Amino acid sequence: MALITRTAGALHRRPRLRLTLLLTAPLLWLAVLYLGSLSVLFVSAFWTTNSFTSEVVKVWSTDNFHELFTVPVFRQVILRSIGVALAVTALCAVIAFPLAFYTARVAKPKWRPLLVVAILTPLWASYLVKVYAWRLILSEGGLADWMLKPFGLGGPGYGLTAAVLTLTYLWLPYMILPIHTALEQLPANLLDASADLGAKGWRTFRSVVLPMVLPSVAAGSVFTFSLSLGDYITVQIVGGKTQLIGNLVYSNIELNLPMAAALGTVPVVVIVLYLLAMRRTGALSSL
Amino acid sequence: MEGMAIRLQGLRKSFGETTAVAGVDLEIRDGEFFSMLGPSGSGKTTVLRMIAGFEAPSGGRIELAGQEVTGLAPFERDVHTVFQDYALFPHMTVEQNVAYGLKVRKVPKAERLVRARKALAEVRLEGFGKRRPSQLSGGQRQRVALARALVGRPRVLLLDEPLGALDLKLREQMQVELKALQREVGITFVFVTHDQEEALTMSDRIAVFHQGRIEQVGTPAEVYERPATPFVASFVGTSNLLEGESAHRIVGTPGTYSIRPEKIRVLKESAEADQPEHATAVGTVAEVVYLGDATRFLVDLDAGGRLTALQQNLETSSEDVAAYRGTRVRLQWHRRHAVAVPVPD
Numbered sequence: 001m002a003l004i005t006r007t008a009g010a011l012h013r014r015p016r017l018r019l020t021l022l023l024t025a026p027l028l029w030l031a032v033l034y035l036g037s038l039s040v041l042f043v044s045a046f047w048t049t050n051s052f053t054s055e056v057v058k059v060w061s062t063d064n065f066h067e068l069f070t071v072p073v074f075r076q077v078i079l080r081s082i083g084v085a086l087a088v089t090a091l092c093a094v095i096a097f098p099l100a101f102y103t104a105r106v107a108k109p110k111w112r113p114l115l116v117v118a119i120l121t122p123l124w125a126s127y128l129v130k131v132y133a134w135r136l137i138l139s140e141g142g143l144a145d146w147m148l149k150p151f152g153l154g155g156p157g158y159g160l161t162a163a164v165l166t167l168t169y170l171w172l173p174y175m176i177l178p179i180h181t182a183l184e185q186l187p188a189n190l191l192d193a194s195a196d197l198g199a200k201g202w203r204t205f206r207s208v209v210l211p212m213v214l215p216s217v218a219a220g221s222v223f224t225f226s227l228s229l230g231d232y233i234t235v236q237i238v239g240g241k242t243q244l245i246g247n248l249v250y251s252n253i254e255l256n257l258p259m260a261a262a263l264g265t266v267p268v269v270v271i272v273l274y275l276l277a278m279r280r281t282g283a284l285s286s287l
Numbered sequence: 288m289e290g291m292a293i294r295l296q297g298l299r300k301s302f303g304e305t306t307a308v309a310g311v312d313l314e315i316r317d318g319e320f321f322s323m324l325g326p327s328g329s330g331k332t333t334v335l336r337m338i339a340g341f342e343a344p345s346g347g348r349i350e351l352a353g354q355e356v357t358g359l360a361p362f363e364r365d366v367h368t369v370f371q372d373y374a375l376f377p378h379m380t381v382e383q384n385v386a387y388g389l390k391v392r393k394v395p396k397a398e399r400l401v402r403a404r405k406a407l408a409e410v411r412l413e414g415f416g417k418r419r420p421s422q423l424s425g426g427q428r429q430r431v432a433l434a435r436a437l438v439g440r441p442r443v444l445l446l447d448e449p450l451g452a453l454d455l456k457l458r459e460q461m462q463v464e465l466k467a468l469q470r471e472v473g474i475t476f477v478f479v480t481h482d483q484e485e486a487l488t489m490s491d492r493i494a495v496f497h498q499g500r501i502e503q504v505g506t507p508a509e510v511y512e513r514p515a516t517p518f519v520a521s522f523v524g525t526s527n528l529l530e531g532e533s534a535h536r537i538v539g540t541p542g543t544y545s546i547r548p549e550k551i552r553v554l555k556e557s558a559e560a561d562q563p564e565h566a567t568a569v570g571t572v573a574e575v576v577y578l579g580d581a582t583r584f585l586v587d588l589d590a591g592g593r594l595t596a597l598q599q600n601l602e603t604s605s606e607d608v609a610a611y612r613g614t615r616v617r618l619q620w621h622r623r624h625a626v627a628v629p630v631p632d
Contacts, residue, residue: 195341196436197367200362
């Protein structure tokens with residue numbers, strides 16, 4: 001007991017020692033495992049491969065990056081991946097906003113926690129189960145076909161559209177939650193004040209609600225964008241022949257590790273750029 | 288021009304089982320500084336919110352400048368509100384906040400800017416236009432809220448306990464400024480407060496609210512000097528009531544009487560009444576409270592009951608007044624200051 005008290009007292013008098021003890025383990029974890037592997041990735045992207053043996057040759061060269069921008073397939077896949085990530089993000093935002101508005105401001109307060117749980121429930125189910133469910137929905141003669149048939153339409157089948165739809169479904173909760181929180185915290189007084197000064201509903205939405213909730217939309221988009229950009233399993237299951245960056249990385253790992261590393265650098269750079277862009281909206285401070 | 292800015296008839300509001308406003312009739316004149324005074328939960332803020340259009344009445348009628356507005360939305364009424372917590376838009380600059388109402392009403396940009404600057408000057412906030420509300424002090428935010436509500440020159444300005452969040456010094460300063468501003472712009476102010484002193488110092492007329500009803504409407508002097516009900520007598524100023532048997536014995540006629548503490552003089556027990564129109568009562572000083580500028584005497588009367596008397600400390604010190612505790616005194620007041628208060632059944 002006395003020892004504990006004495007140790008606690010000693011720690012109390014040495015704030016720097018306290019901080020060291022607190023942060024050493026997590027910082028080591030971060031530095032070695034996370035930043036370490038990132039730098040290995042980045043460095044190995046500048047190596048090359050012996051094209052006969054597939055063995056890595058540790059000779060410095062920018063060929064891989066040069067290829068990324070000149071080989072049409074690579075360029076197409078990179079642009080397609082960014083396009084998919086943006087489309088998923090936009091779809092998520094468009095679907096999430098009215099849903100969050102309902103759960104945060106329209107639904108009776110006693111139902112709200114339940115609705116939030118309902119939004120979160122899909123996150124507890126296995127990723128693969130959900131994607132295979134979508135594979136069934138989108139299959140020929142599946143649920144999508146059956147539902148669209150009365151309108152003379154068919155489902156999208158497997159392909160790019162299917163991948164975007166499935167990814168939108170997967171990441172939607174990450175967009176709803178921050179918007180829900182922002183809308184819930186929006187003071188009712190501000191809406192009253194806007195109406196009091198002569199603004200009708202639409203004007204209040206545009207001039208007060210939207211600007212105040214936008215940082216949270218941006219925060220949600222950080223999730224939907226980066227999760228979509230990094231995904232390669234969904235597209236394998238419902239994407240037909242569609243390839244995204246992740247698929248190229250995966251298929252190059254055995255044959256050309258440095259190329260895979262160069263490809264792997266692309267989403268990292270894109271996401272850093274995306275974060276920088278989102279920082280301007282104040283999204284990062286609302287995370 | 289003696290028009291009516293606001294007329295309320297049989298106004299009622301219930302929230303589920305609870306009745307917040309239980310039938311309010313009221314007329315507020317053009318250009319008046321009108322206060323709605325009452326404790327929290329007395330219905331004054333709900334009445335204000337119904338005038339603004341934020342709450343729909345459960346019954347009754349609201350007229351603004353002779354036009355019925357009972358069912359109209361807030362944006363269809365020519366009134367603006369200063370909210371208790373100011374409700375400034377945090378994502379806009381001070382100038383944008385002030386100009387918001389003009390922008391909504393499609394006033395051209397150049398004119399908007401000129402008028403916003405002028406409104407900010409009126410509340411002595413020149414040069415603050417480019418700041419965000421978060422960069423301002425409480426008093427400054429209060430002024431921005433005022434400027435924002437005044438810039439559109441509404442017919443009526445509603446103020447919902449606007450000084451409640453300010454500290455005492457600032458509040459007293461704002462009381463004076465607010466009154467001066469109202470005189471300058473000539474707009475009808477409807478001011479909600481639970482602070483009787485605030486209501487007395489600023490208002491042309493006061494309505495005292497209690498349990499969803501109005502107990503009395505009158506000038507500050509009328510409400511203070513001639514309270515219409517025991518509630519008004521106790522809520523406005525210090526409660527000082529003579530009731531029942533002791534009232535009968537001291538005043539001469541049965542009833543309930545209110546005497547304001549500063550109207551009562553504390554004399555020696557042996558003193559005689561100065562003039563025939565003076566009434567007196569003897570008793571024992573139960574407690575003496577030294578207030579700095581004045582001293583409050585709590586006296587238990589021989590005839591029964593207790594009265595509070597307030598004496599200016601012209602020459603007395605705190606040691607002097609402490610010596611009064613437990614002594615016998617005679618209280619004296621002018622008969623007209625014992626105001627009969629009708630007791631509701």
